[in-house]
Amino acid sequence: MAKNVPEVVARRLPRYYRYLGEQLEQGVTKISSRALSEKMRVTASQIRQDLNCFGGFGQQGYGYNVYELHEKIGEILGLNDCYRIIVIGAGNVGRAVANYAGFRRRGFVIEALFDNDPNLIGGRINGIPILDASEIGAYCRENSPQIAAIAVPGHAAEAVVEELEESGILGIWNFSHADLNCGIPVETVHMSDSLMNLSYRIKNNEQ
């Protein structure tokens, strides 16, 4: 089923999920597509259409059951599974990832960092050990983490990813500048592209 979901729809699901989670925390138990849409700058009909891709959750004239919808989207996003993450590179970006709060409660656990700097190896960030980068392959084969965050310079990223793919990693969370081509899902956080988009919007006075 989920295979047929258009990518643009799938990309909106994390926002629905976050917003519904906030509503739950505030004790909201039902919500209309219009209320959802106002917060998220998506039209109400778009929301109804998006959620219909996964089977309609809403009841006419009642709106959505927040708890059920939140659970269901979490399930679709795979958030009921626990993902173990390793971080390659213990520089500033790797540190930021390792320190990022809010992962664990969604089932994402960072279990190790890797670096090739002897001054860093053996240390800890946020309680997470920094291991020798030469042991990445052996570590993966032994511990089977699912996700690797790439926080190394672009020129080093390709070789690391090749090794990770061979070692059974299921997905790459890419913070390097490199556009990585490989046989497993790559999700890139492109800081410089984001900054250029902001520049464009400032120049063109767009909100």
Next chain:
Amino acid sequence: MAKNVPEVVARRLPRYYRYLGEQLEQGVTKISSRALSEKMRVTASQIRQDLNCFGGFGQQGYGYNVYELHEKIGEILGLNDCYRIIVIGAGNVGRAVANYAGFRRRGFVIEALFDNDPNLIGGRINGIPILDASEIGAYCRENSPQIAAIAVPGHAAEAVVEELEESGILGIWNFSHADLNCGIPVETVHMSDSLMNLSYRIKNNEQ
């Protein structure tokens, strides 16, 4: 002119810009839309269509002049201007932003960080001073930075953004979890959404 560019097209421009920059560094002076498309996973006809939004740059049977196209896209993105950036929050995310290489050569200069932790105020990160968060408004009115990067927790972000907007900031680069609604452009780097997208794609075995 640029006002009429669809957002999806504008969002692809940073990638074109980066890739063309890499080609220039390698001494490539002309390029076909097909060669551009192979690297960037966009169809060649899409590329031609995208670039036509800004006026056609290519010559039939010759391809694109890499230097001219790179310059032109940089101009459209506003990268010929110099942007001065302040970073609100000197925690791990703020540190990562302050240490991020590759900003300066594109005309983005980080000139100050702000925090409310007395242990951090007065220090420096990557040579950039950490100032007292209570002075943000005064600093902005005096120095007129254009961009503020928000690296504070979500619950603190709204109030900070309000103050920044009143102080004349032109755009917000948001690293907090909050969906910020304000009258100036906000570009959000949503780490947790990106991780949820990756989870979805792993679960559904999508590349």
